[in-house]
Amino acid sequence: MKHSKQLLPDGLFTLVTLLITFCVILFLQNLFDSRTLTPMIFVLGVYLVSWRTQGYFWGIAASLISVLAVNYAFTYPYWAFDLISPECIASAVVMLIVSTMTGALTTRLKQQEKVKAEAETERMRGNLLRAVSHDLRTPLTAIYGSCSAMMENYDTFSREKHLKMLSSVSADAQWLVRMVENLLSVTRIDSGEVALKKQDTVLEELVDSLLVKFRKHYHQQTVQVSLPEEFVLIPMDAILIEQVLMNLLENAVFHAKGMQNLWLRVVIDQNMAVFRVEDDGAGIPEEQLPRLFTSHLTGDTPSDSSRSSMGIGLSVCSTIIKAHGSQIHAQNRPEGGACFYFALELEDTCDVEQ
Amino acid sequence: MSNNKYKILVVEDDPNITSFIQAVLEANDFQVLTAPLCRQGVLMFSSHNPDLVVLDLGLPDMDGLDFIRQVRQTSMVPILVLSARTEESDKVTALDLGANDYVTKPFGTAELIARVRAALRVTRHSLQAAAPGSIFMVDNLVIDYDRRQVAVGGKLVHLTQTEYNILALLSQHTGKVMTYSAIIRAIWGSMDDGSIKKLQVNMANIRKKLGCRPGDNRYVTNELGVGYRMLDE
Numbered sequence: 001m002k003h004s005k006q007l008l009p010d011g012l013f014t015l016v017t018l019l020i021t022f023c024v025i026l027f028l029q030n031l032f033d034s035r036t037l038t039p040m041i042f043v044l045g046v047y048l049v050s051w052r053t054q055g056y057f058w059g060i061a062a063s064l065i066s067v068l069a070v071n072y073a074f075t076y077p078y079w080a081f082d083l084i085s086p087e088c089i090a091s092a093v094v095m096l097i098v099s100t101m102t103g104a105l106t107t108r109l110k111q112q113e114k115v116k117a118e119a120e121t122e123r124m125r126g127n128l129l130r131a132v133s134h135d136l137r138t139p140l141t142a143i144y145g146s147c148s149a150m151m152e153n154y155d156t157f158s159r160e161k162h163l164k165m166l167s168s169v170s171a172d173a174q175w176l177v178r179m180v181e182n183l184l185s186v187t188r189i190d191s192g193e194v195a196l197k198k199q200d201t202v203l204e205e206l207v208d209s210l211l212v213k214f215r216k217h218y219h220q221q222t223v224q225v226s227l228p229e230e231f232v233l234i235p236m237d238a239i240l241i242e243q244v245l246m247n248l249l250e251n252a253v254f255h256a257k258g259m260q261n262l263w264l265r266v267v268i269d270q271n272m273a274v275f276r277v278e279d280d281g282a283g284i285p286e287e288q289l290p291r292l293f294t295s296h297l298t299g300d301t302p303s304d305s306s307r308s309s310m311g312i313g314l315s316v317c318s319t320i321i322k323a324h325g326s327q328i329h330a331q332n333r334p335e336g337g338a339c340f341y342f343a344l345e346l347e348d349t350c351d352v353e354q
Numbered sequence: 355m356s357n358n359k360y361k362i363l364v365v366e367d368d369p370n371i372t373s374f375i376q377a378v379l380e381a382n383d384f385q386v387l388t389a390p391l392c393r394q395g396v397l398m399f400s401s402h403n404p405d406l407v408v409l410d411l412g413l414p415d416m417d418g419l420d421f422i423r424q425v426r427q428t429s430m431v432p433i434l435v436l437s438a439r440t441e442e443s444d445k446v447t448a449l450d451l452g453a454n455d456y457v458t459k460p461f462g463t464a465e466l467i468a469r470v471r472a473a474l475r476v477t478r479h480s481l482q483a484a485a486p487g488s489i490f491m492v493d494n495l496v497i498d499y500d501r502r503q504v505a506v507g508g509k510l511v512h513l514t515q516t517e518y519n520i521l522a523l524l525s526q527h528t529g530k531v532m533t534y535s536a537i538i539r540a541i542w543g544s545m546d547d548g549s550i551k552k553l554q555v556n557m558a559n560i561r562k563k564l565g566c567r568p569g570d571n572r573y574v575t576n577e578l579g580v581g582y583r584m585l586d587e
Contacts, residue, residue, distance in 0.1 A: 211569025
């Protein structure tokens with residue numbers, strides 16, 4: 001796919017570069033009455049071609065054409081091919097070697113850049129993994145510790161103590177479940193094999209399903225919902241978007257200190273559905289705002305955050321929304337509290353899935 | 355006596371999960387049989403004739419979907435599927451093959467017991483629904499099958515023919531998740547590109563007429579991307 005798309009511009013570029021080279025040499029020959037510059041300028045042209053085009057093909061083609069052009073136009077006998085004289089053949093061979101090596105060198109350079117970019121994503125993945133493993137260790141230690149303590153002291157612990165420890169084990173396990181859900185979502189996008197499963201989703205059903213799940217875990221917190229009156233269908237991977245909204249609501253529950261109200265608002269703005277999760281809590285510290293969604297990927301999280309799952313939760317949100325071709329934003333509300341919002345397109349412009 | 359207890363067959367390969375499901379079910383007065391492999395499950399099913407099957411879809415020896423196919427050839431016993439998140443499409447297939455309900459892993463014990471009870475009730479419901487002159491009730495919703503009338507809190511609700519048919523269909527399969535395709539085939543006969551949207555629009559109207567708000571659906575819950583389920587209590 002990529003190659004055939006690149007074929008035409010590359011060919012055109014080669015042709016134009018060689019023509020310009022040819023003209024420059026003609027011009028210089030008239031100016032200086034000397035031919036020492038000719039091969040050099042051709043090598044320059046070949047170098048440019050190898051540098052700007054994909055693979056070896058155009059570089060080698062350009063060098064062959066250059067050899068023939070030098071032979072034809074700029075060496076004795078002028079304006080005629082002379083492929084027999086040893087001098088010509090030698091110069092042709094040298095020219096070919098020089099251009100091939102230039103081509104090889106630039107190609108390798110390009111490959112190195114690609115490797116570098118891959119290493120960068122690999123590094124980001126590594127950082128995420130490190131952050132996650134660190135985060136997983138804490139609840140696992142607690143679960144393991146509580147369980148062995150209970151087994152070893154089964155008869156000496158009071159019933160209340162048992163129940164208290166068990167409930168903390170259960171809470172830790174639930175936290176791990178949420179973390180794994182988030183990781184699953186990210187790997188699902190990252191793997192590239194399983195693309196987004198976009199389906200037309202009824203907004204009202206999405207919000208209903210979300211609220212039922214949210215209430216199961218946080219029945220003490222009410223969410224004030226406002227939705228458009230009309231029937232709205234949005235193409236999306238519903239499970240992932242539900243997770244984004246769930247993360248944002250949970251984020252508010254855990255981090256918005258002093259929150260009284262939690263809002264989920266969806267409005268239709270032209271061709272977009274804008275989702276907003278707002279709270280009237282403490283808001284987000286200004287210095288964290290710019291890197292809120294990326295801190296786990298770049299590896300500059302404070303190491304003391306033992307429960308930074310929400311940081312990961314937010315990078316997951318950002319990844320999911322990006323995969324939907326949009327962006328998630330965070331800001332502090334002028335009246336206090338935080339606001340997270342993102343917009344999804346109502347109609348898929350390029351309907352590949354169907 | 356233990357003979358009066360409902361007999362539940364649990365087909366699950368992980369011993370830890372099996373043991374906790376067994377403990378919870380037994381604590382709730384069910385008799386539990388376990389099978390770690392699909393083949394064993396099929397054998398135990400035919401020899402013990404359980405009242406309900408809890409089936410894990412990811413079994414090592416055979417596809418859990420094959421188990422449903424085999425069982426459904428001879429029996430309408432309720433099947434409750436345990437599915438991991440990576441098996442989303444299998445979930446829909448399982449329901450279309452005749453599974454009654456699914457629970458997504460990881461699940462809580464309360465959820466599991468509620469689903470088991472609901473699935474056991476379903477079999478009783480569907481027997482009753484066939485009788486003439488019967489009435490369906492959930493919460494304050496009443497469906498009168500003979501008069502084709504629906505009332506909420508004593509007030510008649512005016513539904514279109516299609517809306518009534520959908521609601522009646524769901525009520526006849528109370529507690530069971532009905533997939534989009536199952537509902538569409540039952541209501542319109544055949545499926546095309548627009549049918550899911552047609553169904554969704556009808557459901558939105560039904561919800562509006564029954565006075566349901568998001569997060570507070572007392573009669574019909576929606577299973578995102580899968581289908582709908584009429585609640586049974």
